[in-house]
Amino acid sequence: MPHPATPLAHLSFPHLLPHIKTACSTCGLRELCLPVGLTPLEIESLDELVERRRSLKRGEYLHRNGAPFHALFAVRQGFFKTSVLHEDGREQVTGFQMSGELLGMDAISSERHTCDAVALEPAEVCEVPFAKLEEISRHIPTLMNHFHKIMSREIVRDHGVMLLLGSMSAEERLTAFLLNLSHRFSTRGGSSSAFQLRMTREDIGNYLGLKLETVSRAFSKLQADGLIKISNKHIEIRDPNGLRKIIGNEFTGR
Amino acid sequence: MPHPATPLAHLSFPHLLPHIKTACSTCGLRELCLPVGLTPLEIESLDELVERRRSLKRGEYLHRNGAPFHALFAVRQGFFKTSVLHEDGREQVTGFQMSGELLGMDAISSERHTCDAVALEPAEVCEVPFAKLEEISRHIPTLMNHFHKIMSREIVRDHGVMLLLGSMSAEERLTAFLLNLSHRFSTRGGSSSAFQLRMTREDIGNYLGLKLETVSRAFSKLQADGLIKISNKHIEIRDPNGLRKIIGNEFTGR
DNA sequence: CGCACTTTTGAACAGAATCAAGTTTTGTGG
DNA sequence: CCACAAAACTTGATTCTGTTCAAAAGTGCG
DSSP states (O other), rough: OOOOOOOOOHOOOGHHHHGHHHHHHHTHHHHHHGGGGGGHHHHHHTTOOOOOEEEEEEOOEETTTTTTEEEEEEEEESSSEEEEOOOOOOOEEEEEETOOOOOOOOGGGTTOOOOOEESSSSEEEEEEHHHHHHHHHHHHHHHHHHHHHHHHHHHHHHHHHHHHEEEEEOHHHHHHHHHHHHHHHTTTSSSSSSEESSSOOOHHHHHHHOOOOHHHHHHHHHHHHSSSEEEEEEEEEEEEHHHHHHHHOOOOOO | OOOOOOOOHHOOOOOGGGGGHHHHHTTTTHHHHHTTTTOHHHHHHHHHHOOOEEEEEEOOOEEEETBBBEEHHHHHHEEEEEEETTSSEEEEEEEEEEETEEEEEEGGGBBBSSSEEEEESSEEEEEHHHHHHHHHHHHHHHHHHHHHHHHHHHHHHHHHHHHHHHHEEEEEEHHHHHHHHHHHHHHHHHHHEEEOOOOOOOHHHHTTTTTHHHHHHHHHHHHHEEEEEEEETEHHHSSSHHHHTTOOOOOOOO
């Protein structure tokens, strides 16, 4: 009997994601959770955690700014964009989320979502009712600690984006963005050197604090310098160390 | 008998901060905590939470990037700056923290601090050992939920800074910064229309993604427009609604 | 009181935004 | 499956905002 989709394992062990599809269909959840030190009994209670799955088409909103909050969303499949809108229409993209990542933590404080989340490709999420998560985590300290680490990681990530927005040039920003995507795709079992962008140049610009033309020019520049190969949405990373050098990460590998 | 410094009340109710000095010395903690629905017994356990206080001189570091993490810090008194450093020396200030605010949540994920925190004026903090906080919050659901809201609020705040850095002009950034400070000072019982900046123009610039000269020019511009009066570090807000208008907050009061 | 730090202001410059045009890709309906 | 319209992308020319470089004035701390 296949196991219900439990997203927490994914959240805990992004590096195991490549194996999750099989793991889930063969009830491998136990295996995934055991490293956190969960007992079989505790794992049982995790099963209650996921209320329901939800599938989204491309362009469909998972939630909008102001919507009441009752559950976090764990991305099982697909690619999301979250953004905050300024009244005059300016959009600041706050992040792109892929499988194994958690959405909605911003909503805990006010019990309302503070951003829009839209699927950039067909997607599937698990709803994790927050009250239930808090209740269960009371009885599973490792789970609670795990959740705290996930929220903390989000804060660290945001600080990284602040560094990027506050003190990097257009080329540096785009480079950092590509290296980040590359890393995240490879963590999920994809190639670190070739992947498909799911978002438009405008989305990238709204994330990096640049206009879409500037993003396009920066892509062209990186390609002209032989660091990447880009054709429309397909990216090929030709010289990762060259890219790292751009953002001051002088590590030349070995 | 004066009550030991318990920072959690401050964290929960920043609007009560003006009263906290007396509240603490007259053991008003109960009063402050009752609204969260804590029983006297629960409050007892809170007392164990604060390991020790720590005083810092101006310029002293509370922690540095990479330092091992074991406790959060609740600011009781004073003014802090947190920042991440890029290897080439560029500094991105991630925030300014004042009394009642919590420091160190970024460190939970890796169990190491990921930024520097320095006191900009003589300061006092309470150390809140994180393991202890997790343990106690297991038994006090409202406390746990409170903590989650505090972390979530930090994420929301960071998204606001991303919006600022990614899509606002120099003048808009500085304006948003001043309104934010004004609001936070007034929340703490200070004046919302006149206050002292604790940081240098360079610090402000490193927070807002601007050079110190640009910050200085933006101050001059706002003053020339009659919106503020500034002499060195002393700020006087002359036309708060005019300021709100700049950042698109067209609310003209009444 | 003096020296270091901070701030202001000016002038020249650079990087990204804006405006504009043309091209390619994608999605849709016939 | 093709045709067509809409959306997305690229590239060029120009403009503008913020940076850089520079100098002078102000502030405060020992």
